[in-house]
Amino acid sequence: MKMHTRATAALVMTCGLxxxxxxxxxxxxxxxxxxxDGTLLAKGIGFQISYTYTCDPGLTATSAVDVVQRISxxxxxxxxxxxxxxxxxxxxxxxxxxxxxxxxxxxxxxxxVALATVTVNLSNDQNQPFQNLRFAKEIRLTxx
Numbered sequence: 001m002k003m004h005t006r007a008t009a010a011l012v013m014t015c016g017l018x019x020x021x022x023x024x025x026x027x028x029x030x031x032x033x034x035x036x037d038g039t040l041l042a043k044g045i046g047f048q049i050s051y052t053y054t055c056d057p058g059l060t061a062t063s064a065v066d067v068v069q070r071i072s073x074x075x076x077x078x079x080x081x082x083x084x085x086x087x088x089x090x091x092x093x094x095x096x097x098x099x100x101x102x103x104x105x106x107x108x109x110x111x112x113v114a115l116a117t118v119t120v121n122l123s124n125d126q127n128q129p130f131q132n133l134r135f136a137k138e139i140r141l142t143x144x
Contacts, residue, residue, distance in 0.1 A: 030055045032135030033093055035116045038067065039144050041099065044108025047079055047141065050097040051118045055089035059122045059130055062086055065098050069114035069141070077106040089122070114141050 031054060038049040049065055064082035071077050081100025102108060120133040 030059070030122060030131055030133060032118050032120060032133050035065075035118055035135065035137045035139060037140045037142065038114070038116065040109055040111065040141050041144060044102070044110055046099060046101045047081070047109055048097060048099050049081070049116060049139070050095055051116075051135075052093050052095045053118070053120050053133065053135075054091065054093050055120070055122055055133075057089055057091045058125055059089040060086040060125075060127075061089055061120050061122055063096065063098075063118060063120045065100060066117045066119075067100070067109065067114050067139075067141075068117075069109050069112070071107055071110055075107065077109060078103050079106070079109055086123070109141055111142055112140070113138055115139075 033052045033054060036050040038047045040047055047067060049067070051063075051065065053061070053063075055061055062082075062084055064080065067079040069077055079100050079102040081098035083096075083098065087094065087096070115136060116139045117134060117136040122130045122133065124130045
């Protein structure tokens with residue numbers, strides 16, 4: 001009988017703790033959710049791309065996008081976009097659109113697949129680095 005009572009007490013405690021854990025509100029995840037396909041601009045010298053991320057209220061974000069594309073068997077080209085201005089985090093998905101350009105000395109981008117990497121740098125309200133988010137995705141670049 002003692003064994004049965006202890007097992008029942010343990011089960012009640014476990015279920016009770018599980019209810020408290022399930023009732024806790026979920027915090028917004030700091031993450032990049034998606035990167036859109038891109039549009040080529042100025043015959044491939046530039047590009048336009050959008051991405052969506054979410055971050056906790058009270059944080060601010062700055063971001064950059066790198067696009068790397070193989071343009072021949074032995075060559076790749078790199079294009080970048082970034083913005084040093086800070087965006088206030090809301091806890092909800094936020095979408096930004098950037099326009100970037102190929103790095104000096106690199107060939108233009110072409111229509112086709114490329115690898116896009118978004119980096120979002122989060123800072124707290126004292127402007128101290130908090131977290132860096134990175135997300136890479138194969139995208140398709142098309143002419144405007």
